[in-house]
Amino acid sequence: MMDLLKHLIPDFAHMFSANPNGISAWFWSATALIFVLSLYFLSVHFRHFRTRLRALRSLLDGQSKETLALSRRETMQKAQGLDAPNVGMLWREFDESLVLSSDQKHLFNTLDAEHFFNARTLAPGLTASRLLAAAPSFLVAMCIAQEEVFGPVLAIIPFDSEEQAIDIANGTDFGLVAGVFTQDISRAMRCVRRLRAGQVFVNEWYAGGIETPFGGVGLSGFGREKGQEALYSYVRTKNVAIRVAGE
Missing domain, CATH: 3.40.309.10 (Aldehyde Dehydrogenase; Chain A, domain 2)
Incomplete structure (x- = not known):
């Protein structure tokens, strides 16, 4: 078994020589470096994700579907005041452009429900109806529960x-x-x-x-x-x- 492992691990003494075995040593080192960096970035993203979950929990503590609609602005202010990195604008992640219409107006997914789910056409004043102080993850009393939305939406x-x-x-x-x-x-x-x-x-x-x-x-x-x-x-x-x- 040890003899087999000896064939799998290259001789690093030839890394800086003209010996062909140096190619195997460089390839093995590059593969190991990629593996270590992958583990590092995975752990970093996991820590950020866990921090974001804790921040979400602190924002929603004591909230209900009835009170959240009345306290959107306070929830936004609390989110902006968090000290955790990459969490301050957590509630505005979905403010980025969803699609771009033919008239070059940016359509956002934090839109007024009456305009977004208009059965005939999108309202002309669509961009102006953007809810700047909304918590986009929570949409109250909407017909979205009866629509097929290919996005991260859960109707409760x-x-x-x-x-x-x-x-x-x-x-x-x-x-x-x-x-x-x-x-x-x-x-x-x-x-x-x-x-x-x-x-x-x-x-x-x-x-x-x-x-x-x-x-x-x-x-x-x-x-x-x-x-x-x-x-x-x-x-x-x-x-x-x-x-x-x-x-």
């Missing part, structure tokens, strides 16, 4: 009963994925049967593999990809009836 809607929860989940034209979190397996299966979605995850998210079908219902599409169900989309069933003579 309280409910009082299982029946109400299912009505809320099914109250949209989309149906790609649904989720159920409960310790009661009977309740979980009962909800699975009633939820209008192509995929339902129970007590987890995004489970599956290449053998599990993927797809939705409603405006989330039709048909299935992956698994045996995907093969059926290439099959056309034909009914053939033959009368055999003498029978």
Whole structure:
């Protein structure tokens, strides 16, 4: 075993010589340096991420969905006053341009909900409706819960009963994925049967593999990809009836 390791580790004595073994030594050193730097930058980003989470927790301490809408400006001022590096403007991370319209107006994702989700057209005064003192991670009383938004948005809607929860989940034209979190397996299966979605995850998210079908219902599409169900989309069933003579 040691003899094998001796062949894997180059002879660093030839690094500054014309010996061909020096190439292996330089390559091994460069690979080790990249690995060490990767670990260093990973640890630095982890520390920054943990600091940001602590800052978020301090900003939201004692807040609720009712009080947050009334204290947006104070929350922004608290965020700007934090001493932690890279956290002072935490609540304005999404103020960067989301898209650029044809008339060269920057469209932001901290827009007034009535303009952003206008079913006909984007309002002409879109840029002026930007909420400069908003906490963009929290949008209160918006129709976004019934829209398909390809972004980091989570709709939180309280409910009082299982029946109400299912009505809320099914109250949209989309149906790609649904989720159920409960310790009661009977309740979980009962909800699975009633939820209008192509995929339902129970007590987890995004489970599956290449053998599990993927797809939705409603405006989330039709048909299935992956698994045996995907093969059926290439099959056309034909009914053939033959009368055999003498029978």
